[in-house]
Each structure stands twice: as C-alpha cells, then as structure tokens.
Amino acid sequence: MLRLERRPSPSVFWERASPFLAVALTMVAGGVMFWLLGKNPFEAIRTIFWDPLFDPQFASYSRPQLLVKAAPLILIAIGLSLGFRAGIWNIGAEGQYIMGAIFGAAAGLAVYPVESRLIFPVMIVAGALGGFVWAMIPALLKTVFRTNEILVSLLLVYVAQNILAMMALGTLRNPEGNGFPGSRNLSQIPAMANPELIAGTGMHWGVVAAFMAVIAGYVLLQRHILGFQIKLAGQAPKAARFAGVSPARLVVLCLGISGVLAGLAGVFEVTGPAGQISIDFNVGYGFTAIIVAFLGRLNPVGILFAGLLMALTYIGGELAQLMLGLPSAAIQAFQGMLLFFLLATDLLTNFRIRLAKREAA
Amino acid sequence: MLGGIDPALLVAALLVNSVPILLAATGELVVEKAGVLNLGVEGMMIMGAICGFVTAVATGNPYLGFLGGALGAMALSAVFGVLTQVLQTNQVATGLALTLFGLGLSSLIGQSYVGIKPPETLDLPLGPLADVPFLGVAVFSHDWMVYGSVLIVAAVWWVLKFSRTGLILRAVGESHDAAHALGYKVTRIRLLAVLFGGALAGLGGAYVSLVRVPQWTDGITAGAGWIALAIVVFASWKPWRVLAGAYLFGGISVLQLNLQAAGSAIPVEYLSMAPYLITILVLVIMSSGKGRAALAAPACLGQSFHASR
C-alpha cells in the first residue's frame, strides 16, 4: 500500500529533476503510442529528438528552425509564467498573439508603400499594444466585476480568430493578390521585414526579444519586489494582502505583461517566419506556451530550455511526418501527454511516497 | 420576420443545438458541486465526439456510439481524477492539459474518419404528438437525446436536492475537512463525480459528431466545452438554470447560423463571434452586482484535499 506523506520543505532535488523524469516518461508513453500507430517507436523517437539536430541531411535546415519556433513559445511562456505563479490564469495568449500580429501588421500596412526605418519599430510597439489591449479585457473585467479571467481570456481567442479571418479576407487583404486571402507579404517589404540577423542561425528580432525576456524575467523573480509579490500572492493570498500587495494591481500587471509579450511574439512572427496575415498564420503557439511554462517549472531559465525542447518536438514532428508518415496530431497528443507527466511528477517535490503496511501507525 | 425563418424550425434547431452544452454543463455542475474544478470539458467533449463517432461507424449502431463516446470521455476524466485527487496536481493546470491532450488525441484517432457519414440517429416516434401544429415540428420530432438530456437535468436536480447522495456530494464540496471528519471518503466521492462529469461531457460530444453536424472534423466542438463551463457560473450552480442557460446559448447560436444562411448584411465573422461575446457579457453580469455568482460557488471549489491520516 503506497502512502503519500507531505515533505516539511519542498525537495530541491525533485524540483530540478522532475521535468527530466517527465520527459523520459513521455518518451516511453509516446513510444507506445507510436507503436500502436504501427511505427517503430525507437525510430520515431530518434526522428523527433535526434535527427533535427544531428542528422547530416536535415540538421542544416532544422537547427535554425529551432530558434525560430522556440522564440514565440519562450516569449509567451515567460509572460504566462508570471501570472500562473500569482494564481492568475491567462489561457488566452493565443488571442493576444493574434491581436499583436494584426495590430503590428496594420500599423505597417497603413503607411504602405512609405519606406522608413521607423516603420518596423512602430509596428513592434503596435503589436505589443495589440496584445496588451486584448489582455486588458479579462484584466479589467476581473478587477471591476470579479469575472473569471480563465473563461474570458479563453473565449476571447475565438473572437480574435474571427477578427483575424475578417482582416485576412477583408481589411488587410493584399489588393494586388488576385483575390487570394491574406495580406501583403510583410517579410518581402524591407521597411517591415523581421529578417534573419545572422545567416543560418534562425536568429531574428523575436529571438533577441525572447532572450531579453528570459533575463528580465529572471531578474524580476529573483531580485525585484514585484517578483516576490507575485510568488507570495500565488502561494499565500492572505499573507500577500498582509504584506500590502494589491490583488487588483497584480491582476492588471500580470495580464498586461503576458499580453505585451504575446503581442510581441505575434508581430515578430507575422513580419518574419509567417510573413503575412493569413487566416491560419497562428499555429497554436499561445496554447503550447502553456505547456512550455509548466515544463520550465514557471522559471525563466527553465522556460528557455523548455521552449527549445518543445520547438524540437515541432520540428521533429514535421520530420517524422515526412519520413515515417506519423500524423501531425500525434505530436500534439505527445505534447499534451508531456504536460500530464509533468504535473504528475511534480508530486515528488512536495510529497514523499512511502510504502506502508495497512494499519501501520 | 427574421428573413423568412420558420419559428417552429427555429425552436427545433434550438433544442438540438443546446443538447451538447446542456449535457456537458450538467456534468460539470455535479463535478463542481463536489468541489472539483475540471477545466478539461472541451477535451472530454471532443474525446466523446471522436470515440462516439468511431464506435457508431464500427458497429453501425448510433446508440452504441453514444455509449462509446461516454466511455471515451470517462477514460480521459479518469486521468484527470487520478492526477488531481490522488496525485494532488493543480486542478486548473490539469484541466488545461486535458483539453490540449484531448484535442491532439481526438485528431489523431479521427484522421481516417474524415468525410464518413455516421449511422443516423432516428427521431423518437411520439405518434400523434408529432402532428400537433407548431409543437409537432418544434418539440415532438426529435431524437431521444433531446428528451433524455432534459430528464438527466431533472434527475441531477432531484438527486442534489433531495437524496442522501446529493447531500453528501454537496457536503464534500462545501467543506472537505468537515466531510472527512464525518467519515465520508472525500477522494472517492470526488473521483466518482469527475467520472460522471466525464460521461456527460462525452455524451454531449458524441451528440455533436453523431447528430448535430453529423460527421467528423478536427476541433469539431469549437469551444462548446468552454461555453458549458461558463453556463455553470451563469446558472449559479443550479440545475434548472443550466437548462435555461443552455437553451439561451443554443438559441443564440441557432439564430446566428440562420442569419448567416439567410445572407444577412452583418458580416459572417461578427455573427460567429457573437455567441462568445454574449457568453462573456453574461459572465460579467453574473459576477457583478448584488446576486454575485461567486457567492453561490461551492466553498471548496478547486482546492485539493489531502487527508494526512
């Protein structure tokens, strides 16, 4: 009979080790899933985790993709992790990401075809603003009316998707695009493009922003009083009020920061890797970032590595689709499974598993 | 009126459209009454949708399809139950994981089922009732789930309000420590509630893929699970209000679909975002003011319970 016993202090070892254990367990369970799909599990795992980095044939293409795919995930996850730590659940980052892309693209396209070096920075600010505005809706509804931010932020994703469709098919549609949906290709317009900064690395401005966010997040949580207040509010809300932390201020701050970062991720994506506003330019980074935030243990440095790992599963998943015919949905299920194992192994941080005889004292 | 839409057909469509969210919301109501917040309704619904679809196609029997849908979603809810109740994981995060995993897994299972038609679920023969003017078309010519869902709401209401089981369930949700002290098995009761919620969400999901659409596409539930969660808040955790809420939202989505089909001057995107916007609006109204919905919430909602002994 197994029994759980609460540890007097959280285990530092398991706090670090549990994500690795979770990844290992996910590989095993994922292998079983791939086997059930009629694939060789070892080959599938190798194709997903090894080949994108080390296969001589694919690595040159895949390695830069790692940063390209990790940047938006890290950027969004850093923002989400602050709120998650404070017990403020913004799960609508996908919507804020879409709105950031729309605001940014619209700001640039509004002055087309003017060429100026100022346009790109203005688009970035507009993108941040777009994400911020979208995140402020649940924030203000929460602080003024006590409306549940989980449901509001999530429902706003569906609204944002409809606005995106409206933009791609109407307002922002390329007038010279022969009636095809989608905006002008921003990455082809020098004043609006977010190019690869160092050839062959995948490094673009979004990657720079992601690294800056990691550093800023680390400093905030380790050294700044606001980071302390965020942790305090999440762990002991009553103690936070005793410490003079205003819950409303924290809601606005956490949602605001995560909105800005998601908006930035959106505008960097749409001016770079995605290239244009199209009806489905977003590929669910806003949702996957939730997994990244937890995989990184809501810790900025952890999120950096988690983002890279999750980017690897995207790239490896594409590769596995190409080489083994593994369906793309398998990767989505694989990522979801990872989150389950993470949450489950988290138990080891706070509890000890004891073998106990029945009726033992 | 309404661009020539027949009101009897409108009511009929409303009833059919509301079934999935009505079932899912009723299940979630029971789960939340037991003090558990399962945000994975969307994931369980879509698992119900695909499992139901696969079972129905494989057996050629739509009724077995509903059973399969309920079982599939229950399996997923069991994962949630074990994680949150036994392994003490955070309920919000686990619920989200359930949705993300359910969306992925359903799309994985469903890829060879795209474009197939499921066996038809027949209308319940109500004899002469179906010939009653207006009501015959609007109310008395539906499949058994339309009536079954209402019966389920009635049963849940009766059990929660009048039975000993309901009393224990509510006690666990209001104060797990007190319930534990009285000797009730808090974890076991909550696990059972979670499984019940999963089964109903699965039935609702199966209804989407077997009757309402009826076919399989990725992401077929399109946020219905989230709306179901909102309806529980809207209903202040009261079964009959869940019914009212589900019919209200069913009505709104039927109306916007009809307006789209009728070629209304309002752009399609505005119409399709309307149900979500109205849901938000209703949430705001319910959570503010004197009759604050939060006051009606079970006191232990979302808190994990670990008996030290």
Add this chain to the structure above:
Amino acid sequence: MLTPPVRAGRAKGAVALEVVGLSVASPIPFGTALKDVNFVVRQGEVLGIAGVAGNGQDELLLALSGELRSDAGAVKIAGVSVGDKGPNERRKAGLVAAPEERLGHAAAPDMTLVENALLSGAVRQGLVRRGFIDRAAAEGFAAGIGKDFDVRTPGTHVAARALSGGNLQKFVVGRELSQTPTIIVINQPTWGVDAAAAAAIRQAILDRASGGAAVVVISQDLDELLEIADDFAALNGGRLTPTRPVQGLTVDEIGLMMGGTHGLEAAHG
C-alpha cells in the same frame, strides 16, 4: 491573580492610536461586522481586548493593520487619518501588526524565513531599494530575529512550515517587534505556544511598551490580558465596550463586559 505585575515609572504619553466610530463589514464569510468601535491607546500603554472567538477580533486586526479599509477618519495614527490607507502606508506611519493565523496569513508556509522576514519588514527596515530586494539586508534581518527571539531553526533558508508552532510564533512576533514600531497590534500573541515561548513573547511586548510603544493585544486568554494590559475592553458581536483600567477590575465586571453589557459605565456613574 487579578493584580497585574507593577511596572513602575511609566508615565502615559501622548495619544498614539485613536479609533473613532469604526464600522466596517466583514470580508470573511460568516464573519462579524465591526459596529461603532471607539478606543484610544497612548504611548507606553498596553490595551487588552478580550472576547469570545468570532466576536470581531479578526476583523479588528484587519481594520487596524490596513488589510481592511474603512473611513479615513476612523483610524488615526498620531492624529493623522489612515483608515483608507493600506498596510504598507500604516507601517510607514509606525504601526505593525501580527495576525492570529501564523501559517498562511502572518507567514507564507512554503517561503523561507528570509522571504517571510521581507514580507512585512520591507518598508520599515529598508530592505527594498528602488524596487530591488537587498538580499543581504533581508538575510541579516531574518537572522537578527532568530537570534533576538531565540527561534530554534536549522537556518534562515528553511520554509516557514518546517518550524514548530512556538518557534514560528516567536519569529512572526519578533519580526514585528524588531521594526522599532510606535504602535503594535497583536491578535492571540501566544496561541498554541509552549509556556516558555509564551513568557518570552509577553516579556518582549512589555519591553516595547516600556520603550514607549502603544500596544493593542487582542486575546482570548484572560489571564494573559490581565497580566500584561494596563487597560481592558471586550469585543462582543462586533461592538467594543468602553475601556477600563485593569487595576481594580473585578471578575464580575469582566464577565459583564464580555457578556456584552454595554450599559456598564452607566451603572458606575
């Protein structure tokens, strides 16, 4: 046992804390609203507030600490209205508070003692500069509390919940008393604490009063109140009786006050 230990040579100073017509709804479910509470505490004076649990003690602490806001003029520190100000502004003005519930309210269970020292000590001890935490200063403050108040712990980096009840209480009370406050508000200072620790805590409170601090002790332990308080009042259904000097108070009178006989002063003319 009704005669408190004599503390000689302590003249009462100016009014430090004044509560005027404090009425406020309870933020706690099934809590007790405060109704027209009035009292005055002078420098160097200990006011003991008695009452059976659930008669507004928690609400009074919240209203004094600043976690529960009221009309501006209802709470005055050295004559300045602070009723609408939050905890940190009141700390700046010299008021510190120690709530009853150690784990979860006075201290965050999973945080280290250093972080818990920072929790309420940041303002008066200058542990935060331009938004950034002065780690060394916070560690020094936590270590100082541990030393001065004899907190038995393997170090300042253990989680608060790892401490025994008595040790954590010494830490929490010590944290507030170490901030050179002018006003101290404590709810249940020795609740669930062993006798030695309780005696140490009471002595520390009296020492601060001798140093000129105004003290409000809310407690359900009558013996404790009569031992350390100069003045006595009782909470009943959210109302506070008029304040009476402890010296000369009889058991009957205390019983009437706690029972909520508000006409007591009339009977005594």
